Amino acid sequence: MTSHLRGKAAIVGTGHAGFGEAPGLTSYDIMAQSALAALADAGLKLSDVDGLFCTMMEDSMPALMAAEYLGIRPRFLDGTMTGGSSFVNYLTSATMALEAGLCDVALIAYGSNQRTASGKLVTASRPPAHEAPYNPRYPISAYAMAAARHMHQYGTTRAQLADVAVAARAWAQHNPEAFQRGPLSREDVLGARMVGDPLTVRDCCLVTDGGGAIVLARADRARDFPKAPVYVLGSAAESSHRQISQMKDFTVTAARESGKRAFAAAGVSPSDIQVVELYDAFTINTILFLEDLGFCAKGEGGAFVEGGRIAPGGVLPVNTNGGGLSCVHPGMYGIFTVIEAARQIRGDAPGLQLDDIHLALAHGNGGVLSSQVTAILGSQDTL
Amino acid sequence: MSATEGPDAVFRSALANNEIVLPRCEDCGQYHFFPRVLCPHCHGTSISWHPASGRGRVHTTTVVRQKPEQGGDYNVCIVELEEGVRMMSRVEGIAPGDVAIDLAVTAFVGEAEGAPAVLFRPAEA
Ligand SMILES: [Zn+2]
Numbered sequence: 004m005t006s007h008l009r010g011k012a013a014i015v016g017t018g019h020a021g022f023g024e025a026p027g028l029t030s031y032d033i034m035a036q037s038a039l040a041a042l043a044d045a046g047l048k049l050s051d052v053d054g055l056f057c058t059m060m061e062d063s064m065p066a067l068m069a070a071e072y073l074g075i076r077p078r079f080l081d082g083t084m085t086g087g088s089s090f091v092n093y094l095t096s097a098t099m100a101l102e103a104g105l106c107d108v109a110l111i112a113y114g115s116n117q118r119t120a121s122g123k124l125v126t127a128s129r130p131p132a133h134e135a136p137y138n139p140r141y142p143i144s145a146y147a148m149a150a151a152r153h154m155h156q157y158g159t160t161r162a163q164l165a166d167v168a169v170a171a172r173a174w175a176q177h178n179p180e181a182f183q184r185g186p187l188s189r190e191d192v193l194g195a196r197m198v199g200d201p202l203t204v205r206d207c208c209l210v211t212d213g214g215g216a217i218v219l220a221r222a223d224r225a226r227d228f229p230k231a232p233v234y235v236l237g238s239a240a241e242s243s244h245r246q247i248s249q250m251k252d253f254t255v256t257a258a259r260e261s262g263k264r265a266f267a268a269a270g271v272s273p274s275d276i277q278v279v280e281l282y283d284a285f286t287i288n289t290i291l292f293l294e295d296l297g298f299c300a301k302g303e304g305g306a307f308v309e310g311g312r313i314a315p316g317g318v319l320p321v322n323t324n325g326g327g328l329s330c331v332h333p334g335m336y337g338i339f340t341v342i343e344a345a346r347q348i349r350g351d352a353p354g355l356q357l358d359d360i361h362l363a364l365a366h367g368n369g370g371v372l373s374s375q376v377t378a379i380l381g382s383q384d385t386l
Numbered sequence: 387m388s389a390t391e392g393p394d395a396v397f398r399s400a401l402a403n404n405e406i407v408l409p410r411c412e413d414c415g416q417y418h419f420f421p422r423v424l425c426p427h428c429h430g431t432s433i434s435w436h437p438a439s440g441r442g443r444v445h446t447t448t449v450v451r452q453k454p455e456q457g458g459d460y461n462v463c464i465v466e467l468e469e470g471v472r473m474m475s476r477v478e479g480i481a482p483g484d485v486a487i488d489l490a491v492t493a494f495v496g497e498a499e500g501a502p503a504v505l506f507r508p509a510e511a
Contacts, residue, residue: 137462248472248473
């Protein structure tokens, strides 16, 4: 049975700002520019926003800081912090809040200046007490150990991991908004500097500035906005651990459960999905999530991505904007999976626009494979 | 051990005495790690402490690559102990890249970041 929340809220605006490098701007500046862009896309003003869904890498009360910065007094506020999955997770709480009448215009927003501020990957994944003394490099060491285990159990190869990065770059080369658009071969990835065996620097996401924002409204007024509405057909979450040492099976993520429930809520199955946007912080992520979400069997993810099968012209379009590996990765990427999925459905994707897209999947990952959130988005025709 | 010591302090006090102890649930009989006031398996609250066997296997591993002038490459791994619990640690005594999944290892109390810590070395054949 599908969820009674199926299609009750729609994305009516998306926006972004500060992709790549945004010198001189704070994370909140970039968040606010993204919010203004998304509201302009929806034909709305900041003063229309009465629900705010936001977290940042800075501060202990980032949602309050964001509301204050924007000069709004939201009557519904969700600042739940599950790392990069937070913004996919907000689709659920925003849909619930809209449907319950707790707000009428929901704004999801994020921004980060990590590249120009520090040049390093800013992460919410700081090592906890029983891991910190061993100096894991977070978050790379955690994902490297998941990759090592997948290679050990299923014979996944470094070349297959590399092909994930190559496919992402191939999509990015068509996207003028993408930060890295130069050529990238399997050999380039394999020969790049090793940072955490078995992952080279090209198996790792970019370190960029950037922000994104999404405006949602209740379905009953979703067609009153300038752009075609994109409906939230199903969204579901599951968290399995916080510390990588506590992950039960390093080759299976909670995306198996979040995916299953999101598909059930939407009443569709993986074979119905036309485009897939996954949080690819590292090349192993794409392989794990394709398996766990049901696009291929466990252990077959390496073969599934090999040789351009998820690149333009392949069997399944995955991360059509270039992903966190080649488009943008400002610390938490999750919101961009939703934005690209929505734009593919609306028909105004910045890079390669696929034909006749009605059903898309966006998947967020948070922590160290800790929090998994899956959303199924659809056009008016899918209601 | 003092009655006022919390689970984490019990573990760390033992380490300071060159002992590795693990918490076990009296209700379901299973070990857990990290130390806490309840059993994560059955949520029972009767926790007792037992000397660790020290025998384990590398569950998964990585090498943190670092320039020689910053200290060079080092190992980070997850070890599964015979008791069924896993912990993050490192294997010493062999090159970081030679630490392999399923390698049999033995625990010892060493030092990490200036404090006593559980470390491992390859088990004697
Ligand atoms: Zn128990």
